[in-house]
Amino acid sequence: MNDQIAGAAIEIRGLTKTFGSVRAVDDLSFTVAPRTVTGFLGPNGAGKTTTLRMLLGLVSADTGTATIGGRPYAELARPNDVVGAALEASGFHPARSGRHHLAIYCRVNGYPLNRADEVLATVGLTSAASRSVGGYSLGMRQRLALAAALLGDPTVLVLDEPANGLDPEGIVWMRSLLRKLAGEGRTVLVSSHVLTEVQQLVDHVVIINHGRLVQQGPLSDLFAQQASVLVRTPHAERLATALTSATGGQIERTSPDTLHVAGMDIAAVGHIAYAERVELHELTTQHSDLEEVFFSLTAAERPSTR
Known part of the structure; x- marks a missing residue:
């Protein structure tokens, strides 16, 4: 495992972002600790993707900070060695094979080409490595996006809707892999609005609505509070x-x-x-399921009028 920032925590402090009259993220603060699989949850439009884009330096914050191991993403010397991110399972050239797609990333980042085959095996795509990505199912493209995120053997993983398109067997596989990676000391943040799926993947949650923090903590504590x-x-x-x-x-x-x-x-x-x-x-x-707990917690939430 990469040692540049071993066990790096994600720290969001006072993060705010406004687009025109819409406050997408509103003074948001939370921490994602190493050795956990943390679900970043909220309905569509809650501000999850905007928060992740600010964390990864793709969108600038109006106020506040988003750091990984105490540093902004832009200040990491070799960011792909520290953070593996998969924000969407798209952007693949349909005529390239899965192996070819990853080989390009290897060349750009200076990784040995055999690393592509290693991560393809990790995500269960060895048998499809030579097939054109245009023929991949959505679940296979999700696995390929995860493979790309794992190329640099990062200490932090940031995944947006990774279970989208996976069948029940694939969700079980994803849960096993993410928990294995967290058990090695990595920090894993999984964003989703499909609560019934993510409940099977995570052990901690950060719940936001209208860009604001609603709840943070172990999933077991959340269920205990709502029982x-x-x-x-x-x-x-x-x-x-x-x-x-x-x-x-x-x-x-x-x-x-x-x-x-x-x-x-x-x-x-x-x-x-x-x-x-x-x-x-x-x-x-x-006991309630995660979906029931989420709606109970967010029932009183209203959009910001500022």
Whole structure:
């Protein structure tokens, strides 16, 4: 692995970008740590691509900084050795083979030509290396874009919608590869708006909406914060009163004998039921998927009017 910036963190601090009257990124700050696969999430138009382009020096920020290992991308001596980026699976000459496409990158960057075959093997394209890219499926072009990003054996990977076009088997493969790369000490940032797919790829999340940070942290913590407890009891009203008095938590009675409790874990609910001598017929934790959590977190978000 390249040692120029081993374990380089991505740091976004106070980043703002306005296009005309539209504030695409609004005082955005977050950190992407090494040894993680971090999902950069948000709906279309949330500011994800603009943020990535500022990180990679393709768009200038109005204010704020975007650094990799403490330095802007433009100040890296050999940026392709530090950062591997795939912002879109396009820009391939349809008549060139996958191997030829990568060989050009090798020559430009001074990498040995056999590096092209090494990364083709890594992304599972060895058998298609001599085929014209024009005949590749979208999933194969995604793999080729990832191969190009890996040519310099970078310590940081920045990938925009890498699961787009992959079948379920391909998503499993992508998850395994990205986690292997993170386990080697690399920093992996994956941008996507397809939440059901990215949930299978990442272990940390940065969620933005309207250019602003909504949430950042481990995916497991996010699910834990959004979990609720389902209770079935013939004494639902008495238990609801006890729970509200004890915690002031959010109690929803969804049927005569069923409660949904937010803001308490299952042990706390069970303890109060025991103390109140309430008979329980069911006590389970209810987990949301990433899509449900995302919409819950962004429900109150509104576009900036500045």
